[in-house]
Amino acid sequence: MAKVEFNIACTLCDHLKDSLFNGLNPEDMSRINNHKTCIQYKKGQNIFYEGTRPTGLYCMNGGKVKVYKNNVQGKEFIIYIAKPGDFLGYRALLSEDFYKATATVLEDAKICFIPKESFFEVLQKNPVFMRRVVQAVCNEMGIMEEKLAELAHKSVRERLAANLLMLKETYGMEGEGSTLIELALSREDLASIVGTATETVIRLLSEFKNDGLITFEGKKIRVLDARKLAKQADLIIA
Amino acid sequence: MAKVEFNIACTLCDHLKDSLFNGLNPEDMSRINNHKTCIQYKKGQNIFYEGTRPTGLYCMNGGKVKVYKNNVQGKEFIIYIAKPGDFLGYRALLSEDFYKATATVLEDAKICFIPKESFFEVLQKNPVFMRRVVQAVCNEMGIMEEKLAELAHKSVRERLAANLLMLKETYGMEGEGSTLIELALSREDLASIVGTATETVIRLLSEFKNDGLITFEGKKIRVLDARKLAKQADLIIA
DNA sequence: AATCAAAACTGATAAAAGTCATCTTTTTCG
DNA sequence: CGAAAAAGATGACTTTTATCAGTTTTGATT
Numbered sequence: 135m136a137k138v139e140f141n142i143a144c145t146l147c148d149h150l151k152d153s154l155f156n157g158l159n160p161e162d163m164s165r166i167n168n169h170k171t172c173i174q175y176k177k178g179q180n181i182f183y184e185g186t187r188p189t190g191l192y193c194m195n196g197g198k199v200k201v202y203k204n205n206v207q208g209k210e211f212i213i214y215i216a217k218p219g220d221f222l223g224y225r226a227l228l229s230e231d232f233y234k235a236t237a238t239v240l241e242d243a244k245i246c247f248i249p250k251e252s253f254f255e256v257l258q259k260n261p262v263f264m265r266r267v268v269q270a271v272c273n274e275m276g277i278m279e280e281k282l283a284e285l286a287h288k289s290v291r292e293r294l295a296a297n298l299l300m301l302k303e304t305y306g307m308e309g310e311g312s313t314l315i316e317l318a319l320s321r322e323d324l325a326s327i328v329g330t331a332t333e334t335v336i337r338l339l340s341e342f343k344n345d346g347l348i349t350f351e352g353k354k355i356r357v358l359d360a361r362k363l364a365k366q367a368d369l370i371i372a
Numbered sequence: 373m374a375k376v377e378f379n380i381a382c383t384l385c386d387h388l389k390d391s392l393f394n395g396l397n398p399e400d401m402s403r404i405n406n407h408k409t410c411i412q413y414k415k416g417q418n419i420f421y422e423g424t425r426p427t428g429l430y431c432m433n434g435g436k437v438k439v440y441k442n443n444v445q446g447k448e449f450i451i452y453i454a455k456p457g458d459f460l461g462y463r464a465l466l467s468e469d470f471y472k473a474t475a476t477v478l479e480d481a482k483i484c485f486i487p488k489e490s491f492f493e494v495l496q497k498n499p500v501f502m503r504r505v506v507q508a509v510c511n512e513m514g515i516m517e518e519k520l521a522e523l524a525h526k527s528v529r530e531r532l533a534a535n536l537l538m539l540k541e542t543y544g545m546e547g548e549g550s551t552l553i554e555l556a557l558s559r560e561d562l563a564s565i566v567g568t569a570t571e572t573v574i575r576l577l578s579e580f581k582n583d584g585l586i587t588f589e590g591k592k593i594r595v596l597d598a599r600k601l602a603k604q605a606d607l608i609i610a
Numbered sequence: 611a612a613t614c615a616a617a618a619c620t621g622a623t624a625a626a627a628g629t630c631a632t633c634t635t636t637t638t639c640g
Numbered sequence: 641c642g643a644a645a646a647a648g649a650t651g652a653c654t655t656t657t658a659t660c661a662g663t664t665t666t667g668a669t670t
Contacts, residue, residue, distance in 0.1 A: 203521040206606060211521040225517075229510035234517055258503075261496060268502075271509055272467035278516045279463075279472055283441040283449040285523040286567030290627065321648065329524030331628055336649060368444060528657070559618065569658055574619060 138174040140244060143167055147195060152219030154266055155193070162256045162263065169252040174244050181237035181245065182223055188233060190249040192222035197243025198305075198317055202326060203235045210326040215240065215317070217305060221270075227253070228271070241318070288368065290330045294338050295367035297328050298348065302357045313360070318353035342366070376412040378482060381405055385433060390457030392504055393431070400494045400501065407490040412482050419475035419483065420461055426471060428487040430460035435481025436543075436555055439473045440564060448564040453478065453555070455543065459508075465491070466509070479555070526606065528568045532576050533605035535566050536586065540595045551598070556591035580604070 144167040150156050155166060172195065175181065181192060181199060194216050201222070202212040213235055216222050226233045227250060257264050284293060298315070306312030319327075325335040339355075342348045347359045347366065357363060382405040388394050393404060410433065413419065419430060419437060437454040451473055454460050464471045465488060495502050522531060536553070544550035557565075563573040577593075580586045585597045585604065595601060 203517065205521060205525045207525075209525045211524040213517050213520060225510050225513050229507050229514060231511065231514060234514045258499060261499065261502070264499070264502060264506075265496075268506055268509070269467050271506070271513065272463050273469065275463050275509065275513055275516065276467060276469060276472045278513065278520065279441065279451050281520060282451060282516065282523065283443060285520065286449040287443045287445075287447045320646095332647090333629080333649085334627060337627095340649080558616095570617090571619080571659080572657060578619080 140172050140174055142172060142195065142246075144170070144246075149195060149219035153193065154221060154263070154270055157266075158256070158260070158263060162260055165252055165256055166248055170246045170248050172244060172246040175239045175242065177239050177242055179239045181239065182233050184233050184236045186233055188223050188227040188250065190247050191224055191227055191253045192237075193246045193248060194218045194220045194222060195244040195246055197239060197245075198241040199237050199243055199245070200240050200323065200326075201235045201237045210322075211329060212323065212326045215305070215327075224267075225271070228267075240323070285329055290328060290334055291338055291366060292368045293328045293330070294324075294335065295342070295347075295363050296369065297324075298342075298355065298357060299360060299363055299367060299369075301327075301355075302360070313358065314351065314356045315354055319355075320353075378410050378412055380410060380433065380484075382408070382484075387433060387457035391431065392459060392501070392508055395504075396494070396498070396501060400498055403490055403494055404486055408484045408486050410482060410484040413477045413480065415477050415480055417477045419477065420471050422471050422474045424471055426461050426465040426488065428485050429462055429465055429491045430475075431484045431486060432456045432458045432460060433482040433484055435477060435483075436479040437475050437481055437483070438478050438561065438564075439475045441473050449567060450561065450564045453543070453565075462505070462509070466505075478557070478561070523567055528566060528572055529576055529604060530606045531566045531568070532562075532573065533580070533585075533601050535562075536580075536593065536595060537598060537601055537605060539565075539593075540598070551596065552589065552594045553592055557593075 144150060144155060144163055147153070155163065158166070170193075175197070182188065184203065196218050199216040199222060200212050201214050201216065202210045204210055216237075222237060222245070223233065225231075257267065284296065288296070301315045301317060301319075302313065305315055305317040307314070307316060321335050321339070322332045324339075325332045328335060339348070342363070343350065345362070347357070347363050349356050349358055382388060382393060382401055385391070393401065396404070408431075413435070420426065422441065432454050434456050437460060438450050439452050439454065439460070440448045440450040442448055454475075460475060460483070461471065463469075495505065522534065526534070539553045539555065539557075540551065543553055543555040545552070545554060559573050559577070560570045562577075563570045566573060577586070580601070581588065583600070585595070585601050587594050587596055
């Protein structure tokens with residue numbers, strides 16, 4: 135499981151359009167580009183650990199990474215799943231804090247590392263970029279507030295349904311016709327997203343399947359009836 | 373319940389030292405000061421509503437304000453309780469978004485309103501201030517991640533104990549000897565903080581009281597045995 | 611002080627979800 | 641390929657917590 139380096143110019147990156155780096159002026163772009171290190175990771179490898187200090191920013195070029203916290207009993211809660219174009223570990227970096235979560239590769243990933251100094255330099259010189267970062271962070275916060283309320287007052291069934299819909303939206307292929315969740319999650323990982331026990335997820339998934347709301351395609355899940363699923367999630371009434 | 377204006381120079385504000393405005397240069401400080409409007413609110417009044425657009429930033433000068441989301445069935449989840457020195461509503465403002473929560477006065481409050489334009493002007497002109505705001509936002513996010521994991525995997529009893537300790541730390545008087553939670557919360561509000569039913573909070577509180585962990589003083593709660601409470605919260609083992 | 615409303619409390623019950631044990635299927639890897 | 645491990649699935653059982661219905665207490669108002 136050795137780390138393999140690769141290289142791609144940021145300007146040629148397929149995911150630049152989805153990234154916060156999009157629209158950066160050439161000077162700043164090359165500052166990022168010239169200082170980055172790009173590494174290929176295999177499934178199961180860790181990107182960073184809870185309790186350690188960030189030394190830079192990770193920028194996803196391929197694959198999927200889960201960011202999660204472990205509680206005392208070793209139970210995992212997945213805070214989010216990073217996809218290409220996403221930044222990783224910026225929260226701890228920007229608040230000059232330890233990592234409060236661990237990041238582990240879910241699907242073989244290509245990730246670029248930008249040293250703290252380079253990132254901060256661009257951030258300080260470029261108020262427009264700073265503004266966009268702030269906006270993204272605050273957006274993220276809004277989503278987390280939503281999740282908090284959901285976790286506090288929705289049943290596991292509702293949360294599972296809601297998360298399946300979210301996963302379909304976020305990791306489905308582009309275009310409206312996308313119904314397949316392009317992410318092979320284990321039942322255990324799904325449980326860690328929803329905040330419940332693995333057995334409960336298994337039972338509910340097979341109920342959803344029996345009711346024709348979803349099907350399993352290999353390790354992936356296809357949403358057959360998004361509307362009924364939304365009803366299960368209590369997102370639409372009646 | 374008419375709104376009553378008052379005025380206090382920012383430089384003379386008792387809570388400047390706890391605020392993100394602390395350390396602002398005189399020019400920026402007076403820009404904020406000259407454009408602010410300060411209003412006294414009574415318990416129960418609303419500061420802003422979920423679904424509306426922010427037009428500026430609120431800065432707490434006195435009292436307490438709860439920021440919460442209502443779910444479909446009308447159940448409330450309190451995201452945080454703002455105290456003097458805190459900013460209110462900056463998340464939606466910075467992400468150019470609607471308010472995703474409602475703010476209601478818990479204890480008669482004095483709140484200053486800074487128009488969007490003035491705030492953004494200072495933010496843009498002053499990268500150090502911007503940096504501090506970003507740091508605060510990211511810190512807040514770290515706390516919310518913690519809350520998410522707590523909500524996902526801890527029992528109601530553990531969460532209540534943890535929240536009582538948090539309330540003691542945050543709203544107790546300064547100094548180590550502070551054991552009284554300086555905030556008269558109804559059982560219903562406490563339930564909305566913990567994410568449970570009012571009856572459950574009532575039952576657990578009286579258990580905690582019987583076990584000598586807390587006492588009631590009027591409408592307030594005093595933490596008698598923080599160590600045992602931390603044990604109940606599963607924060608320390610054995 | 612009497613009245614009313616809201617908040618606090620109590621008990622009974624039911625539903626939801628976790629845990630544990632076991633079994634089957636799939637995947638991994640020498 | 642075949643053994644071992646991991647993931648998935650199922651059943652029985654228990655615990656936790658929500659819900660409902662009702663009572664008591666407190667506080668506000670006239």
